[in-house]
Amino acid sequence: MRRRILLVDDEVAVLLTLKAVLExxxxxxxxxxxxxxxxxxxxxxEYQMLITDMRMEHDVAGIEVIKAARSANYHPAVALLTAFPVAEEDWQEMGADQLLVKPMHTRILLQQIEDLIASHERKLAGLNLTSPATTPARPPVKKKAVAKKVVVKRTPPKKAATAKTAAQKKPVAKKAIAKKAAKTSVKTKPARRRAKS
Known part of the structure; x- marks a missing residue:
């Protein structure tokens, strides 16, 4: 199976030359x-590799292409092609795997591309082997977060229940006082009638 590469550059001469060499x-x-x-x-x-220039429509247009490649679900290798030297930390922060500086000897260019594709394929194979081991660790974290939310939701009804019982106690106390007052008034009236007769 032939490996597919996408070349992105606004200089037509560079595109045609690189295309011919790679084909x-x-x-x-x-x-x-x-x-x-x-x-x-x-x-x-889908591409096995992307080679993009940095400066096209604007000075950092290449970063947009690199971001699109990084978000693609098939994960191509990414090389930044530029005539302007860039510090290693800078092109790695942009998301590139390799920096290719124009102009470049054809044999060196091809060797770098071959090496990059091979190392990128090994890297992807390594990620596929380790990803199942890391996946099970995630669900328990989500369950704990849900449990905390449930506890927080249960707390306010308890406060509401205690407020209701306090409100219910007040009318009971008022009724008891009213009954005592009624009993005392009933007892005093017959005593007055006996005194008159």
Whole structure:
């Protein structure tokens, strides 16, 4: 199976030269002359590798293409192609796996591309082996968070229940006082009648 590469560069001469060199070396190559076109192609086809220029429509247009490649579910290897040297920390922060500086000797370029694709495939294979082991650790964390929410929801009804019982006690106390007052008034009246007779 031929490996597919997407080349993104606004210089047509660079696109055509690189396309010819890569196709002679056994790659299937698609090209895009702008970041917008590159992003669109990344969404419509799968590629083993993306090679993108940095400065196209604007100075950091290449970063948009790299971000689109990083969000693709097929995870292509990413190389940043530029005529302007960039510090290693900078191109790695942008999300690139490799920096390719223009102009470059064809043999060196092909070797770098081959090495990058091979190391990227090993990296993806390693991620696939370790991902099932890390997946089960996540559900218990979610369950604990749900349990805390349930406890918080149960607390307010208890406060409401104690408020109701306090309110219910007040009328009971008033009724008891009213009954005592009624008994005392009934006892005093017969005593007055006996005194008169």
């Amino acid at each position: 002679i070396s056994g790659f299937d190559v698609d090209t895009a002359a702008s970041a917008r076109e590159g992003v669109s192609k990344l969404h419509t086809r």
